[in-house]
C-alpha cells in the first residue's frame with residue numbers, strides 16, 4: 336500500500352501540520368507519567384516538523400473518558416513532558432476545538448507547537464464522526480499520523496480526518512513500527528509464542544480468535560485469564576470477567592485444540608479481598624478462589640509454568656501484564672514473566688503502554704529484541720489485518 340512519509344512532503348514551512356500522536360501513557364494517582372516511551376517515540380516526527388518551520392497542532396487521546404470532559408484525563412502532563420523532551424514550549428489548549436482553540440491555532444508561528452485537549456472528551460472521536468473530524472482539522476494543511484498504538488481504531492482523529500485534510504502522511508514512529516513488523520513478523524521464526532494479559536479483555540479476546548491461526552502456543556495471564564477460567568467452569572470470585580465473552584473464550588480454546596496450538600492458563604493466583612495495594616492477600620490454586628475475593632496476579636507455579644513455555648520458543652510476543660503490577664503486592668508474576676522473556680533465546684517483542692512500563696520497571700527492557708508502542712495495534716497486525724489508521728493513509732485512494 337503506497338504510504339507517504341513526512342520527509343517526503345515538499346514544503347512544511349509555514350504550513351499548519353496536524354500530527355496525531357498516541358500519548359496514552361500510564362500515570363500514577365497524582366498524574367505523574369510513569370512511562371513515557373510513547374511520547375519519546377513521537378519526538379523525531381514532532382522535531383522534524385518544527386525544524387522545517389511548520390506550525391504544529393498535536394492531538395491525542397488519553398484513557399477512556401467516554402466522551403466526557405474528565406479532568407483526570409487531561410493532556411496537560413503529556414504536554415509538559417513533551418516540552419522537556421523537545422526543549423521547547425508546548426502550548427496546552429483548553430479544548431480540542433472551538434473559538435479559544437481557533438485563536439491559539441491562528442496565533443501559532445512557524446516552529447511553534449500546540450497540544451489539543453483529549454480528543455476522547457467528545458463522543459464524535461470514537462464514532463469516527465465526520466463533523467467532529469472537520470472541527471478538529473481546523474483548517475490544517477497537512478495531516479500526519481504518528482500514532483501507531485491507536486491505528487487499529489477507526490476513530491475521527493485517525494480515520495475520518497484523513498478525508499478532511501488535503502495532504503496526508505505518516506510519521507517516523509509509524510515507519511519504524513511498520514518496518515519492524517514487515518521484517519520480523521510477516522514470516523516469524525517458529526515456534527511462535529503469544530503471551531497475553533492485561534485488563535482489556537473485550538477487544539483483545541476477539542483478536543485471539545484470529546491469532547489462534549497464526550501462533551504455536553498461547554499463554555494467558557492477567558485479568559484476561561479469568562474469562563477463560565470461568566468458561567471452563569471454575570468459580571473465580573470477584574476477579575475480572577466479561578461474561579458476554581465466555582462464548583468467545585470457549586471458541587478460542589476449541590479452535591486452539593483443533594489446530595494443535597498449546598494453550599496455557601494460570602494454575603494458581605494471588606487473591607485479595609479488595610482492589611487495594613494493602614488488601615489482605617494469599618496464594619491459591621485457580622480451583623479454590625474464595626467467593627468475594629479477586630485474583631490480582633498469577634501465582635508462583637504459573638510463573639514457572641509460563642517461563643517453561645518459552646524454552647523452545649523462537650519468537651515471543653507479549654502484550655498485557657500478568658497482574659496489577661502497579662501495586663507491589665501483585666507485581667511478582669509480571670516481573671517473573673518479564674525476566675523469562677528477557678532471558679529466553681528468541682526474538683522477543685513487547686507491546687502496549689502498560690507492558691512497556693512493566694518491562695522497564697522489571698529492568699529487562701535492554702534484553703528484549705523490540706519494544707512496540709502498540710499493544711492491540713501490534714496484535715491486530717499479527718492477526719493479518721490492515722489497520723484502519725494505516726489504510727486511511729493510502730495515497731492511491733486520494
Ligand SMILES: Nc1ncnc2c1ncn2[C@@H]1O[C@H](COP(=O)(O)OP(=O)(O)O)[C@@H](O)[C@H]1O
Nearest residue numbers: 533534535557558631658659687688689690710
Ligand atoms: N488480574 C487482574 N485484574 C485486574 N486488572 C489487571 C489484572 N492483571 C492485569 N491488570 C491490569 O491490566 C492493565 C494493563 O492492561 P492493558 O491495557 O490490556 O495492557 P497494555 O497497556 O500493555 O496493552 C494494568 O493496569 C493492570 O493493572
Ligand SMILES: O=C(OP(=O)(O)O)[C@H](O)COP(=O)(O)O
Nearest residue numbers: 359484485687688709710711712
Ligand atoms: O493503549 C492503547 O492500546 P494498548 O493498551 O493495546 O497498547 C492505545 O492508546 C489505544 O487505546 P484504547 O484501547 O483505549 O483504544
